[in-house]
Amino acid sequence: MGDTSRFAAATEDDTRAAIMRATYDALTSHGYANLTIQRIGDEFEKSKSLLYHHYDGKDDLLVDFLRFMLEHWEAKAECREEQDPRARLEALLDRVAGVELDEETAAFTAAMEELRGQxxxxxxxxxxxxxxxxxxxxxxxxxIAAGIDEGSFHNVDPARAAEFLLTTVNGVRIQRVTRDDAGGVAATRAELDEYLDARLYRGDA
Incomplete structure (x- = not known):
């Protein structure tokens, strides 16, 4: 159960990766509030005693899970360097602030926001x-800096623009999991795309 592609690089005897996979599956199924070591163990193909051997409890495991996910995300981001800056930016925004999410991704996003709430x-x-x-x-x-260097983006301040995008993305994530309708997410993403067209992308590039 669950999208295990993010763990595909792990070898079969990689205990940490196996624990992370089990945590992902359990977190997606149950959310943070209903997550227990037992439920993670139910998704774990090896001995449950390994969970207690490596971690003091649920929160200790989840902190390492967040660390693992960041390591994976940074490694995957490096693989997209061959794309042009606009394609890279739009692919990244689709990944972190897409309007439509499949059921599993939506459940995982909600669970991650529960973790952020801690x-x-x-x-x-x-x-x-x-x-x-x-x-x-x-x-x-x-x-953004790469786009400026190649002449396809306007000469904005990359740090300020990045902070704006991050704040917008985090707002989208919160709206997605705290509202029953998707209207706010769709409207925000549409306005964000207009911002990029008007403020960042050069029409003559």
Whole structure:
């Protein structure tokens, strides 16, 4: 169960990757509030005792899960360097702020926002989400700078534009999981696309 493609690079004897896969599946199925070590163990193909051997409890495991997901995301982002900046930016936005999500991705997104909700009260979660936001902000800035260098983007401040995109994306994520309708997400993405056309993309490139 679950999209295990993100773990495809792991070898069969990679215990950490197997635990992360089980955590992903359990988190997608049950969300944070209903997640337990037992439910993660139910998705784990090896001995459940390994979970307790490697982690002190659910939150310790989930913090490592966030770390693992960031490592995966950064490695996957490096594989897209051959695309032109506009294609890279739009692919990234579709990935992190797409209007339509399949059921599994929507469930995982909701669970991740539940985890983000722990950050104000837990320094370990806060540290991981700070790193996730840093990585996404830096990726936006790198793409924008590349577009400016090749002449396809206007000469904006990459850091400021990246911060704006990050804030918008995080708003989309929150709206997606706290509203019963998708209107807010669709409207925000449409306005974001208009911003990119007017503010960032050069029509004569």
């Amino acid at each position: 950050a104000p009260h837990d320094a370990a979660y806060r540290e991981q989400f700070t790193e996730h936001d840093r990585a996404l902000r830096e990726r936006f800035a790198e793409i």
